[in-house]
Amino acid sequence: MVMYGFTNLDINPSINSPTRPVEAINYGGHWLDDEITGYTTLVVSGRYTFSRKINDADLTGDGNMYLSSKLERRVIEVKFLIKTESIVEYNRQMEQLNIILSKPHQRLYFADYPEAVYTGTVTEIKMENDILNDVGTITIECSDPFAYSNDQIASGTGNSFQFPNTGINYGQTPETIIFNPSADIGSLTVSNGDKKIEINQGITANAKVLIDFNALDVVINEVSTLMNVTLDSNLGDFYIKDGDTIRFSTNGKYEIRYRVKKL
Known part of the structure; x- marks a missing residue:
């Protein structure tokens, strides 16, 4: 008689902190909203879209002839808020952020869908005004556009x-x-x-x-x-x-x- 078992090793979303924003990001095992005082994830874009590059050939008549195509890399942008009381605190927060996000090719996922795990590299951190209470954007490029469940x-x-x-x-x-x-x-x-x-x-x-x-x-x-x-x-x-x-x-x-x- 055939016997088998099935084990789902997805992350349990119930362990998420109730204080995290809905779209809080975990990058390389670090919850930014937990580890960096004054950091708050505001909104995330680029998770539910894709772009496809088409390889085709010119025809003498109308249009082109389709040859092949491929999904292009995924770009995810995370907009966040930094709130600080002093320039010393601001410098410390940004240093902590840079230490975590400078590591390339890391697994990342979001609090509202932890079963979808991407692998990506932060290519840019950009602040809007460089003031104590400021909004910034983290740009992450995923060479593989797919997300994956855990094992x-x-x-x-x-x-x-x-x-x-x-x-x-x-x-x-x-x-x-x-x-x-x-x-x-x-x-x-x-x-x-x-x-x-x-x-x-x-x-x-x-x-x-x-x-x-x-x-x-x-x-x-x-x-x-x-x-x-x-x-x-x-x-x-x-x-x-x-x-x-x-x-x-x-x-x-x-x-x-x-x-x-x-x-």
Whole structure:
């Protein structure tokens, strides 16, 4: 009998401080509204829009011929208020802000939707008037326009797992698949529809097989076995969506880790 479990590791919004503004930002693990005295998030823009760049070719007649397109990077702007009593306090607040925001390529999310996690870099902090009580804007560029849920983990025993309806609507691979076969096997195939990953190598019972889709590697008991993965395997495009079923060529214990993309 197939047994599986499903673990949702999304941030619990109930832990948010009741004093934070609705759109308070967490950048690199820091709530700015909590850590910087006198700082208040006012409004955020750029989270629910996108832009697409089209690659086309000129025609001799009317219009152009569509060739391809891609989503461009996301730009998020956070408008905030700084209230201070003295220039000394103002300088200290801005120094704290710069220390937190100077770190590039950080995870960030907002109090009203903590399940959507972006990765971005602050490219500019601009103040309107440079006075003690002032309004400023933080500009964050996200090279990847998508937000992602926190890690979702599906685990169980058997030879298959079907994804529930969790909002997997965009092309994405899992983060990792870990499989421990229940018996010695001569090879292992992991498939999803017409996509497969085939390992032509003997694997002992309970060995740890790790398929890492970010590193594009297959590791057995901490040793890379990429040379024994067939050339027609789909490491780079093993895409999943709601309702898909991942199948293993033998019984065993599995753990599938993935993050749901959001636009």
